[in-house]
Amino acid sequence: xxxxxxxxxxxxxxxxxxxxxxxxxxxxxxxxxxxxxxxxxxxxxxxxxxxxxxxxxxxxxxxxxxxxxxxxxxxxxxxxxxxxxxxxxxxxxxxxxxxxxxxxxxxxxxxxxxxxxxxxxxxxxxxxxxxxxxxxxxxxxxxxxxxxxxxxxxxxxxxxxxxxxxxxxxx
Amino acid sequence: xxxxxxxxxxxxxxxxxxxxxxxxxxxxxxxxxxxxxxxxxxxxxxxxxxxxxxxxxxxxxxxxxxxxxxxxxxxxxxxxxxxxxxxxxxxxxxxxxxxxxxxxxxxxxxxxxxxxxxx
Numbered sequence: 001x002x003x004x005x006x007x008x009x010x011x012x013x014x015x016x017x018x019x020x021x022x023x024x025x026x027x028x029x030x031x032x033x034x035x036x037x038x039x040x041x042x043x044x045x046x047x048x049x050x051x052x053x054x055x056x057x058x059x060x061x062x063x064x065x066x067x068x069x070x071x072x073x074x075x076x077x078x079x080x081x082x083x084x085x086x087x088x089x090x091x092x093x094x095x096x097x098x099x100x101x102x103x104x105x106x107x108x109x110x111x112x113x114x115x116x117x118x119x120x121x122x123x124x125x126x127x128x129x130x131x132x133x134x135x136x137x138x139x140x141x142x143x144x145x146x147x148x149x150x151x152x153x154x155x156x157x158x159x160x161x162x163x164x165x166x167x168x169x170x171x
Numbered sequence: 172x173x174x175x176x177x178x179x180x181x182x183x184x185x186x187x188x189x190x191x192x193x194x195x196x197x198x199x200x201x202x203x204x205x206x207x208x209x210x211x212x213x214x215x216x217x218x219x220x221x222x223x224x225x226x227x228x229x230x231x232x233x234x235x236x237x238x239x240x241x242x243x244x245x246x247x248x249x250x251x252x253x254x255x256x257x258x259x260x261x262x263x264x265x266x267x268x269x270x271x272x273x274x275x276x277x278x279x280x281x282x283x284x285x286x287x288x289x290x
Contacts, residue, residue: 077249079269103179115187125267130212133276136263139191146187 012055012167013063020047020067025075041148042114044071048092049110049156054167057096064088083121090120106160107153114149115142198263206241208234209274220260220277231271241266241275 051060072081118141265276
């Protein structure tokens with residue numbers, strides 16, 4: 001029985017990974033400029049959120065790492081991969097933290113994800129360039145993170161309500 | 172999934188917006204006086220913002236200073252994000268080129284005086 005559930009879970013993770021990669025690719029084709037370069041809507045974050053809500057932090061983390069690695073070596077370059085990795089890891093950790101407390105709605109979890117994705121990228125840029133110049137953009141990045149987080153939160157909420165009965169919680 | 176409203180939601184949103192507004196209101200909006208170019212942690216040069224000029228940086232990027240504004244005219248990097256950053260003039264604003272490890276920032280000419288300035 002345990003083998004059966006493991007295979008099922010593996011299929012879900014592979015499926016989500018494929019969806020995340022496709023979403024990342026679609027995102028590169030949408031001309032969605034906020035005025036600050038590198039700011040994007042973060043469609044692939046939908047899969048991270050749904051996996052976090054349905055299966056748990058560990059599964060979401062593995063799929064995110066795989067997604068960033070595959071997208072990094074196929075569509076973008078290594079620089080972008082490192083930035084995505086820093087942002088993605090920090091945002092997923094903070095989302096898991098906020099989700100575990102059960103005090104916040106799913107929209108807030110998504111907004112926190114968007115905000116901390118930007119903060120993570122800002123931190124890695126500051127470490128790379130060894131300068132604090134980028135702190136100038138912090139307020140704009142927070143604002144953009146809030147806006148994109150809300151959009152992603154609404155989208156994931158719609159998808160989560162429709163799919164959460166099919167993705168069985170396996171613990 | 173429950174749709175009840177959480178009082179902490181409003182708290183989180185307000186904290187984010189308070190941080191944004193406080194940072195934006197606390198900082199100066201004066202135009203800078205100098206342009207500093209840094210490549211790979213090393214200072215490349217400091218230029219006057221009030222003088223119109225074209226700067227060729229290692230045959231990789233062409234920066235133009237015009238009417239107290241700077242913008243990247245040309246770049247050899249693949250993504251051209253430095254060109255998309257447009258015209259900047261405020262103190263602290265910067266143009267960043269990740270592939271070339273290049274930072275162009277507008278700085279206030281009197282940095283030492285700024286620390287002791289009390290209103």
